[in-house]
Amino acid sequence: MTSFPAWAIWALLSAVFAALTAVLAKVGVQGISADYATLVRTVVILCVLALLVPLSGQWVDPRSLPARSLLFLALSGLATGASWLCYYRALQLGEVAQVAPVDKLSVVLAALFAMAFLGERPSPREWLGLALVGGGVLVLAWRR
Template identity: 60%
Template sequence: MLRSWRFWALLSAAFAALTAILAKVGVSGVPSDVATFVRTLVILGLTGAILAASGQAADLTRIPGRSAAFLVLSGLATGASWLCYFRALSLGDAARVAPIDKLSVVLVAIFGVVLLGETLSPSHWLGIALIAAGAVLVAIGA
């Protein structure tokens, strides 16, 4: 099970759900950018501890230049996403913000096909369309 991408993806979804609820409570009365900074410090500390405990810290010096460039760009995109997400949570309901945020699933599918040359079957596209429709319904619902 620990080698299954599905297992880790489901855990990611569960933690993302907790993130939305905990962040919604945490951002109350706190500027959203400050809340994002605190969250980032916690993540930095946690991942640093994991690298140190697992002996992977030395691998930081062995990251190829191309990988480093794309990881930096990914980090910038993550930061922008978190800043926007916390701002949205400070302004809206978690139950409405999170589904809109999950439109990222739709965009990943499109970007994966267009930019990475990945292929999706008709049933995959149907699932992507249903995710998009669900997000829209949650966003416009009363």
């Protein structure tokens, strides 16, 4: 029997937690602004990571990090924040079953951005999977 690679297990756990995020957030944004809900979520994440990183021995002096890494992590943080703000606003306006599939279009976009900016080249099998994901998003998002 073939075992899953470590990255696949972590990616599957990410998907499970992302699914929980959508359902829990839908309930959480009721009666408050989407932006404030995003702030609360961010503070919780900050507190958890502020405990986890030092306790797991992963803390390093930020001044020792390469400037390029800090720049791209900062840009990634801005993109994450924008994504979360948009996601919570979408959850306020739509149903989880509508919002979550469209959000997963990020799978296809990430592959396209990786091609354009990182030089990655998906295999034919990966292209098929990306096409299926994209098609699935369209099927789930399309309403009569």
